[in-house]
Amino acid sequence: MQPHQAGPHLVAQEGPFSAATASLPVLQYFPARGRAEPTRLALALAQVEWFEPPVGPILPLLRRQLDGWPFRQLPRFIDERNGKVDIVQSMAILRHIARKFELYGGDEQEAAFIDMVVDAAQELRAQLKGVWWRRGDAGAVADYARTTLAREADLLAASDQPGPGLACLERLAADEESPWLGGCGRPSVADVCVFDLVDCHLAAPELAGAVRERFPALMAHHRRFAAQPGVREYLSSGNRHPHVFADDWRALQAEGAAGEEARK
Ligand SMILES: N[C@@H](CCC(=O)N[C@@H](CS)C(=O)NCC(=O)O)C(=O)O
Incomplete structure (x- = not known):
């Protein structure tokens, strides 16, 4: 099982990767565990592959379009497997996955x-x-x-x-x-x-x-x-983001940008 592609991400709708990702669910989030991590873990547990596009091009759209991002926030989950579910709100996403892959108990x-x-x-x-x-x-x-x-x-x-x-x-x-x-x-x-x-x-x-x-x-x-199959592979893969909260990643980005500015 390969939870999502290692290395630099490609945008699902573009380039040579599009055919390979057409049938994968898409998870949009920062490169951090954060609010998306339960979704990733649930998909790994269900042994379902997913795809994460780079967040850079998404961020400006997030603030300008309410269609894909009705609450101007991430994560967003686009379930390509039935083409109809396209939602935000991390817990709504998690519950959708739970219903779909029988991770919601037996009764x-x-x-x-x-x-x-x-x-x-x-x-x-x-x-x-x-x-x-x-x-x-x-x-x-x-x-x-x-x-x-x-x-x-x-x-x-x-x-x-x-x-x-x-x-x-x-x-x-x-x-x-x-x-x-x-x-x-x-x-x-x-x-x-x-x-x-x-x-x-x-x-x-x-x-x-x-x-x-x-x-x-x-x-x-x-x-x-x-140790659960799927989870074990995900946790030991290079695909797991090291930052625990999205703000950890954002703070690093801001530091990088400030350093860049100072060097000008
Ligand atoms: N209740 C929402 C909260 C989502 C949320 O706060 N997302 C933050 C990142 S963790 C976000 O998208 N921020 C966008 C921004 O600040 O530009 C959920 O659970 O999905």
Whole structure:
């Protein structure tokens, strides 16, 4: 399986690559994991190939056309396989893929549980994003470790009653009856989102230690998911973007542009 083409991307509608990509779903996003990573992981899990065009030509259009980008944002997913689905909003994209490739549990009850976990993971991702840019600030990291990364007992005992934390997901992952969240017989997009959330934490040395030490069930789930056929190949491929958030890539771009300007 080749999740998407390595090396410089070519625009799907142009050039010699067009024939090869005509039947592939297209994912438009920044060259970063960010909000598109759950979609990539879900496609990899389903062992479906996809194509990512370069984002440069897309960005000016994003702000000028509401047809392809109704909310002026990425990711956008164009499902070339049935030619009708062309959507933005990362979680709508993920749910579309879940329905299409049977990553939404086996019945209504499992699907409802999966939705709940997907939404919770998004809220926790927003908390992570809050500390991500302050990783050099020991106070901010300690506060995050005391709240979002608190062990279950500490979370429950905290006098300031912080909201959800990774301990909530640890409890769900600790179900010994099933390797997958919600007792589903196979991995779902809930597993995708929880894997991605844990993986983002592991990418930050300031946060990784606490996650490894405090959440053994999430770590075991992370290893299990990473070993799934399709996912394993994607994770070890050169196609995985190194930047965790799109803003990491944008900051580098801005730095590059400022350096260019200074050299003029
Ligand atoms: N709720 C949307 C949010 C999308 C979003 O915030 N996208 C950002 C990148 S992560 C974006 O497209 N920004 C475009 C820009 O700032 O030019 C989703 O989940 O897809």
